[in-house]
Amino acid sequence: MLRIASGEFGMTASPEKAQLGKIEQQNRDARFAMRLSLFIGVFMLIGKVSAYLYTGSSAIFSDAAESVVHVVAVAFAVFSLWLSTRPAVPHFHYGYERITFFSAGFEGAMIVLAAGSIIVTTTQRWRRGLTIDNLGYGLALILAAGVLNAFLGFYLVRMGKRDHSLILEADGKHVLTDSWTSFGVVAGLGLVMITGWKPFDPLVAFAVAANILWSGGQLMWHSMRGLLDYSDPRIGHQIRNRLDVLCEELGLQYHGVRFRTTGHRQIIEVHLLFPYTMGVGEAHRQATMLEERLAVDLEVPAEVTTHLESLEDHAEVHHVEHYTGRPD
Structure with a gap:
C-alpha cells in the first residue's frame, strides 16, 4: 500500500494534490535556481579568465580553474535536476530521483580534479619563475566575483535545505567554496602588493587547492552515502x-x-x-x-x-x- 500525502489529515484526495502541487512548485524553484547558477557561473568564468590573462597570477589561475569545473558541473546538475523530476516509467519504477546523488558525486570528483590541476600547474609555474602584472585590475575582478558568488551560494544552500534537494545544496556549497577561494586569492595577492614577495601567489594557490580538495571530498562522501542508502x-x-x-x-x-x-x-x-x-x-x-x-x-x-x-x-x-x- 502506497501513499504520498501532505496537508490537513482527514481529506482523501486533497492531501495528495497539495503534496504534488508543493513538489511541482519546488521543482520550478529549483530549475530557476540552477539556471541562475549556470548563467552566473559562465559570467564569473569569463571575468576570472580575463583576470588571469591580464595578470598571469597562479592564484587567479587556481580560481579560474575551479570556475571551469563549476560551469561543467552545474551544466550536468541542470540536466540531473530535469531528469530527477521525470515521472516513473515501466523500467524505472521509482523514477530517476537518485541521479541527484550521482550529480553531487560528479561535482565532487570534478572539484578534486581541479585541485590536482591547480597543484601541478602552480608547481610548474613556480619552477619556471614567478611573473605577476596588473594586480589591481585582477584583484577588483576577483573580489567582485567572490561577493556575487557568496550571495548566490547562500541562496542555493538555503533553497536546497528548504526543499531537501541535494543537487541545489551541493551546487550551493560548491559556489560558496568558489567564493571563499576568491576571497583567499584577494588576500594573498594583497600581501604580494604590500610586501612585494611574489611567492605569496603560489602559496595561496596551494591553499586554495587544499580547500577545494576538502570540499570535493565531502561532496563525494555525501554522494556515496546516498547511493548506498544511508539512513539519516x-x-x-x-x-x-x-x-x-x-x-x-x-x-x-x-x-x-x-x-x-x-x-x-x-x-x-x-x-x-x-x-x-x-x-x-x-x-x-x-x-x-x-x-x-x-x-x-x-x-x-x-x-x-x-x-x-x-x-x-x-x-x-x-x-x-x-x-x-x-x-x-
Whole structure:
C-alpha cells in the first residue's frame, strides 16, 4: 500500500494534490535556481579568465580553474535536476530521483580534479619563475566575483535545505567554496602588493587547492552515502516518534522499519502488527490511515508502504528470519 500525502489529515484526495502541487512548485524553484547558477557561473568564468590573462597570477589561475569545473558541473546538475523530476516509467519504477546523488558525486570528483590541476600547474609555474602584472585590475575582478558568488551560494544552500534537494545544496556549497577561494586569492595577492614577495601567489594557490580538495571530498562522501542508502538518524528519529504516537492511538504495534531517501522524498517501509481476530478490511483501513498520517507529519515528502502481520503468530509464519528493527 502506497501513499504520498501532505496537508490537513482527514481529506482523501486533497492531501495528495497539495503534496504534488508543493513538489511541482519546488521543482520550478529549483530549475530557476540552477539556471541562475549556470548563467552566473559562465559570467564569473569569463571575468576570472580575463583576470588571469591580464595578470598571469597562479592564484587567479587556481580560481579560474575551479570556475571551469563549476560551469561543467552545474551544466550536468541542470540536466540531473530535469531528469530527477521525470515521472516513473515501466523500467524505472521509482523514477530517476537518485541521479541527484550521482550529480553531487560528479561535482565532487570534478572539484578534486581541479585541485590536482591547480597543484601541478602552480608547481610548474613556480619552477619556471614567478611573473605577476596588473594586480589591481585582477584583484577588483576577483573580489567582485567572490561577493556575487557568496550571495548566490547562500541562496542555493538555503533553497536546497528548504526543499531537501541535494543537487541545489551541493551546487550551493560548491559556489560558496568558489567564493571563499576568491576571497583567499584577494588576500594573498594583497600581501604580494604590500610586501612585494611574489611567492605569496603560489602559496595561496596551494591553499586554495587544499580547500577545494576538502570540499570535493565531502561532496563525494555525501554522494556515496546516498547511493548506498544511508539512513539519516535524524529522519529515523522523526519516523519512530510519529509511529509511536500513531500506533498508540490505533492500538497497534510495529517493527521492521526501514527507510531511504531518493533525493527528493523518503521511501518508508514498516510492518504493522494486528490482533489475529481483526478482519482484513479493518486492518487495511487502519493501515491506510497510518500511511496517510505518517506521510503528512514528516518534514519531507514521503511514500509509505505497510506490511500487515498477525501479532500473535507473525514470528512462526516466517520461514526465515526477517528484519524487525526500529530506528534509533
